[in-house]
Amino acid sequence: xxxxxxxxxxxxxxxxxARILKKIRLVATDVDGVLTDGGLYYSDSGEQTKKFNxxxxxxxxLLKRAGLVTAIITMDQAPLVNVRAAxxxxxxxxxxxxxxxxxxxxxxxxxxxxxxxxxxxxDDVPDLPVLAAVGFSAAPANAREPVRKKVRxxxxxxxxxxxxxxxxxxxxxxxxxxxxxxxxx
Numbered sequence: 001x002x003x004x005x006x007x008x009x010x011x012x013x014x015x016x017x018a019r020i021l022k023k024i025r026l027v028a029t030d031v032d033g034v035l036t037d038g039g040l041y042y043s044d045s046g047e048q049t050k051k052f053n054x055x056x057x058x059x060x061x062l063l064k065r066a067g068l069v070t071a072i073i074t075m076d077q078a079p080l081v082n083v084r085a086a087x088x089x090x091x092x093x094x095x096x097x098x099x100x101x102x103x104x105x106x107x108x109x110x111x112x113x114x115x116x117x118x119x120x121x122x123d124d125v126p127d128l129p130v131l132a133a134v135g136f137s138a139a140p141a142n143a144r145e146p147v148r149k150k151v152r153x154x155x156x157x158x159x160x161x162x163x164x165x166x167x168x169x170x171x172x173x174x175x176x177x178x179x180x181x182x183x184x185x
Contacts, residue, residue, distance in 0.1 A: 017152060020136050021174030025117040027063050028071040028092075028104060028130075029164055031081055033123035034140055035072075037160030052084055053160050059168030060088050066177045069111055073100045075126055101129045121167055123147055123159050138167045 071092035116135035140163035
């Protein structure tokens with residue numbers, strides 16, 4: 001389905017980033033507080049669960065469909081993150097990561113891209129080194145204050161409520177990609 005003329009425009013508050021967004025080739029994200037609401041849910045048997053948002057998931061699928069690399073980089077280690085990533089077709093899943101910037105540098109080298117061609121969405125202090133290094137940094141509306149002060153873009157949406165989709169939409173609009181994966185003329 002193609003985007004209509006109104007929905008494919010870059011929002012006014014993001015237009016100043018259009019030049020940067022056009023160059024993005026890899027989008028990476030944290031999990032807890034970004035792809036989820038940051039809550040940890042436990043079943044009666046003690047199994048941990050997380051709530052993911054379908055809008056965020058589709059945003060990552062649309063980026064991948066448009067030819068961008070998508071990645072998850074998280075300090076946590078949860079089997080259900082692998083399940084969610086597999087469902088979305090994300091092959092770059094890095095869990096239990098202490099140094100997220102090192103992983104991001106490895107991904108840049110692997111795909112032959114520069115850090116300024118990477119967008120990262122993070123929400124808390126462990127994300128700060130990555131957010132400072134990439135071309136486009138973003139945070140959910142409810143990210144911790146030190147992160148909101150350092151990123152280029154603070155989303156209107158909260159973590160787990162469409163923040164990643166918001167960033168995906170910005171990138172796709174800036175690159176002239178419609179939702180069906182074709183380029184706009």
